[in-house]
Each structure stands twice: as C-alpha cells, then as structure tokens.
Amino acid sequence: MKKRVIAGILAAGMALSLAACGGSSSGSSSEASGSSSSAGTSSASTAEAAVSGVSSSSGTAVSGDMKLVEDGKLHMATNASFPPYESTTDNGGFEGIDIDIATKIADDLGLELVVDDMEFSSVITSVQSGKSDIAMAGMTVKEERKKNLDFTDSYATGVQSVIVPEDSDIKSIDDLKGKKIGCQEGTTGYIYASDTEENGGFGEENVTAYADGGTAVNAMMQGKVDAVIIDNEPAKAYVAANKGLKILDTSYVEEEYAIGIAKDNKGLYDAVNNEIKKLKEDGTIQSIIDKYIKA
Ligand code: ARG
DSSP states (O other), X not given: OHXXXXXXXXXXXXXXXXXXXXXXXXXXXXXXXXXXEBTTBOOOOOOOEEEXXXXXXXXXXXXXXXXXXXXXXXXXXXXXXXXXXXXXXXXXXXXXXXXXXXXXXXXXXXXXXXXEEOOHHHHHHHHHTTSOSEEOSSOBOOHHHHXXXXXXXXXXXXXXXXXXXXXXXXXXXXXXXXXXEEEETTSHHHHHHTSOGGGTOOOGGGEEEESSHHHHHHHHHTTSOSEEEEEHHHHHHHHHXXXXXXXXXXXXOEEEEOOEEETTOHHHHHHHHHHHHHHHHTTHHHHHHXXXXXX
16 A cells, blocks of 8 residues: 555656755845846846847857847846756856856857846746746746746756655655645645645645745754755755755656747747757767766
8 A cells, every 4th residue: 555655646746747846055045036147247128139040159040030038148037046957156146057058058049148046936937928038947847837838858857856854754755644845836846745645745735835945945954844845956965065864765756857938939949949959969968967966
C-alpha cells in the first residue's frame, strides 16, 4: 500500500509535470522584486519597437517580424532567487545558467540583455502583457502554461526535490502526509504539493507559499514548516549554504525547462528557438551548465 501511494504520487507528479520551488541563497530577492537592471543601461522603456529582419552579430539574418519591448534590447523576465539558474550578485548584477544562456542569445541576435527581476508568479504575465520579451526562470514547461505562452525547445532538466532538517522523521514522500510543507509561490512544486491527496498532493491547507525558495527554507529552519519542495539544483544550493539540512533520497520527477514567449511574437519565438537549437548543438549550453553544476 505504501509503495502504491508513492507510485501514485509519482505518476500524478509526472502527469502534472511537477516539481519545484525556487531558491535563493541570499534571501534578499524581494528587494530586487520588480526592478529592471542591465549592465550599461538603466532605462526601461515600455514602448514596443517592431524590429524587422534584425541581423545577428554572427551574421545570420533573423527572418520575420520580431517585436521587442525596447529597441535593441532583450528583456528577460525572471525571479533571481533560483541558484544556479539565476541569482543576484553582491554588486547588484545577475548570474547563473539562464543569465549566461540569455546573454548569449541576446548577443547573437545583436541585442543587449536586460534582466527584469520580479516574483516568479509574475514572470508569465509580464511576457504575456508585453512588459518583457522572454520568460526564463528555470521555468518548467507545463500544459497549463502553454495556454499563456509558447515554449521553446527545452534547454535543461530539473527534478523535484524535498529538503528537510537533518534530524527530520520524514524519510520518504509518503511521510510528508499531514506535515507542513513550504514552497515558492506559483511554482510547479506548489501546484503539485497543494493538490488533493488523490491527485498526489498533500492538500492546500498543508502547503504554504513563500515569495521565494530562500524564504521557504528560512521558515523551515525556524520550524514553521517541516519540509520544502523545490527543484533539485536550488535545493543543493540551499543545503550547501545552510547547516543542518539534507535532501531526501527519494524518487525524483524530471521536468523540462524552456523559454516562454508571447503567442503573438512568432518572429521572436523563431529567433530564440533557433538559438536554443544552435547552442545545444554546438555544446554552448552544456558548457554553461557545467560551469555552474559540478558533476
Ligand atoms: N521549475 C519550477 C517551475 O517552473 C520552479 C521555477 C522557479 N524559478 C525561479 N526563478 N524562481 O515552476
């Protein structure tokens, strides 16, 4: 029976493409919430510039009309509290796998990357409403989200993970029943965990949504929740940054990360998706991942 429940949870998890809460090792992401920043510019015009036939720095002409929030710039909506995909640096900049990949894409398209840091739950709407050009935030491709944005080919995978205090009596996913769980608001981890038991979740009343993964982990360290469900790379970053935590050695569910683009922006979609294909093929993406995630 116990086995069955776990299998059921995993099956439901896969169906839901479940997984994760975001994480921050700095815990100060709310400070940067909603702010726009980029190296070399502080302007963040919301004027929409229609760019036709932009040619990339590598000489490839980009066909089709690509709409950009701001002429010459690529605005990336993200939540920079999700190491090693995106986090803030001490000097107010941004770093991580997504930042490096997006910088490369922008470069190739002859654009300057601008990072629009916001709450994870605002990332999709920001692109949908034309405030940012791309949604890139370790974002899992999910059927529900495909209704709002078009997703490029996947550039990375994530897996669901459970962080608990080292001395916790929670040893398996099954043990999470009736426990207090912390997640990052709007993430697949929250969607999954807050679902009903028959759907493989633990019930909304048992799950608390925090603004970011760092806040969720802090809440667990203060005893407010018993476990945090979060994507496994951010989970590793948290466990490394905080004493007394561990990641449950339990079955993981894989998710695909991709870039989301507004449905009425086929030109930009094609340009970015071609870039993803190219950067996967020539090994650029793998080398960026290897830079941040040591095997
Ligand atoms: N992969 C999960 C999702 O798409 C969590 C992403 C959180 N990302 C972030 N930058 N905080 O829901």
